Amino acid sequence: MEIQQIQGLLEQTTSAFNELKSTASEISRIQAQEQALKLARALERPRDAILKLAYTPAIVMAVKVALDMKVFPVLSEATSPVPLATLAAAKPADPLLVERILRVLVANAIIDEPAPTEYLPTALSRELTKRPSIGVLESLFCEFLPSFQKTPEFLESTNYRNPDDPLVAPLQYTNDLGKLNGFTWLCQNPDALSRFNSFMEGQRADRLHWGDWFPVRERILDHPDLSSETPLIVDIGAGRGHDLIGFRERFPDASGKLILEDLSTVIDEVRGAQDLLAAKVDTQVFDFFNEVQPVQGARAYYFKNVLHDWSDERATKIFNNLKPAMKPGFSKIIMEEYILPDQNASSLPCATDMAVMVFCSGLERTRQRWENLLTANGLRAIKYWTRQGEGLGIIEAELAD
Numbered sequence: 001m002e003i004q005q006i007q008g009l010l011e012q013t014t015s016a017f018n019e020l021k022s023t024a025s026e027i028s029r030i031q032a033q034e035q036a037l038k039l040a041r042a043l044e045r046p047r048d049a050i051l052k053l054a055y056t057p058a059i060v061m062a063v064k065v066a067l068d069m070k071v072f073p074v075l076s077e078a079t080s081p082v083p084l085a086t087l088a089a090a091k092p093a094d095p096l097l098v099e100r101i102l103r104v105l106v107a108n109a110i111i112d113e114p115a116p117t118e119y120l121p122t123a124l125s126r127e128l129t130k131r132p133s134i135g136v137l138e139s140l141f142c143e144f145l146p147s148f149q150k151t152p153e154f155l156e157s158t159n160y161r162n163p164d165d166p167l168v169a170p171l172q173y174t175n176d177l178g179k180l181n182g183f184t185w186l187c188q189n190p191d192a193l194s195r196f197n198s199f200m201e202g203q204r205a206d207r208l209h210w211g212d213w214f215p216v217r218e219r220i221l222d223h224p225d226l227s228s229e230t231p232l233i234v235d236i237g238a239g240r241g242h243d244l245i246g247f248r249e250r251f252p253d254a255s256g257k258l259i260l261e262d263l264s265t266v267i268d269e270v271r272g273a274q275d276l277l278a279a280k281v282d283t284q285v286f287d288f289f290n291e292v293q294p295v296q297g298a299r300a301y302y303f304k305n306v307l308h309d310w311s312d313e314r315a316t317k318i319f320n321n322l323k324p325a326m327k328p329g330f331s332k333i334i335m336e337e338y339i340l341p342d343q344n345a346s347s348l349p350c351a352t353d354m355a356v357m358v359f360c361s362g363l364e365r366t367r368q369r370w371e372n373l374l375t376a377n378g379l380r381a382i383k384y385w386t387r388q389g390e391g392l393g394i395i396e397a398e399l400a401d
């Protein structure tokens with residue numbers, strides 16, 4: 001690239017940085033980061049960029065090995081540089097192997113090496129001691145990566161049909177699952193299920209809880225028909241219930257019940273968890289394909305990252321099992337999902353789109369696709385709440401008539 005073009009990108013990056021300095025907003029942070037990425041790309045030779053891109057799985061592999069060798073908890077305690085021998089003793093592991101793995105981490109700014117074979121933590125390596133971020137890395141590496149690798153072969157075998165059958169996705173092809181649903185497969189593999197549920201907790205990482213930006217009081221809580229006995233929020237496909245716990249923290253005075261619904265294996269994993277008990281969250285086994293919604297007349301039926309797992313045909317089944325429980329004029333459906341822009345979507349939603357395609361033939365949807373889905377199912381979008389950057393939006397909907 002011409003030096004003048006790089007100069008131009010540098011100026012745009014500086015101006016994005018100045019905007020961030022003056023507003024300290026999340027949007028300006030994302031814009032500055034995107035601008036800096038364009039600048040870094042422009043400074044890189046295309047051939048080197050491709051080489052590094054193709055090597056990305058090796059970096060993730062090194063992080064996974066470091067996790068397994070228990071390097072990060074030891075490192076994050078450190079106030080002075082930690083010698084290699086101390087880190088190698090954590091597992092214990094061969095010091096030469098640890099040195100090679102840590103070299104990758106240093107080269108990728110995941111840890112610091114202030115002196116030869118002496119290490120210090122960074123914000124990134126400290127993050128790798130937290131359950132949700134460990135879950136993100138481990139679930140994507142162990143459960144998704146093998147399927148990513150097989151996806152081109154799978155798509156060729158289907159003559160590049162867009163996958164829409166959750167029982168015929170790259171996951172089944174890769175793991176020889178026959179017609180076993182991906183979530184049932186997870187439920188049969190407790191370690192994989194635990195990694196996946198931590199991954200879902202991690203999806204929240206550093207993002208706003210919906211209660212921090214959606215006008216919950218105005219759109220949900222301020223209604224005369226709400227009482228302590230009314231189901232307030234039914235979180236369908238809730239996983240470990242982190243969204244409900246976050247809701248209770250933000251609205252401790254809200255009257256009405258918070259109900260967590262998921263498949264029986266997930267409920268077995270979460271039932272009795274202290275954080276759920278403390279937040280007064282009820283649990284309910286529910287299979288949204290095979291049962292009619294058992295909680296009648298809730299104020300809000302909340303789905304987060306659920307509809308994106310399913311094709312329109314499957315989503316119709318979910319809505320058909322939900323609608324009989326909804327009270328007209330009172331019950332709402334709140335779906336916290338990406339609402340893709342028509343153009344220039346950011347990297348994270350696009351990567352998520354690939355992950356749901358591989359796992360269960362799901363898809364991220366543009367606003368028009370959401371609109372078509374709701375209309376075809378006798379539902380009406382009250383409002384699409386979009387957010388800039390990589391945050392999830394909210395589709396607020398109700399029965400059409």
Ligand SMILES: C[S@@+](CC[C@H](N)C(=O)[O-])C[C@H]1O[C@@H](n2cnc3c(N)ncnc32)[C@H](O)[C@@H]1O
Binds near residue numbers: 290
């Ligand atoms: C992508 S996760 C989302 C979890 C959580 N809502 C979140 O965003 O963190 C999808 C959830 O749907 C649940 N699920 C899958 N199939 C289901 C079914 N048939 N009935 C009820 N829940 C189901 C899974 O167990 C999982 O917890």
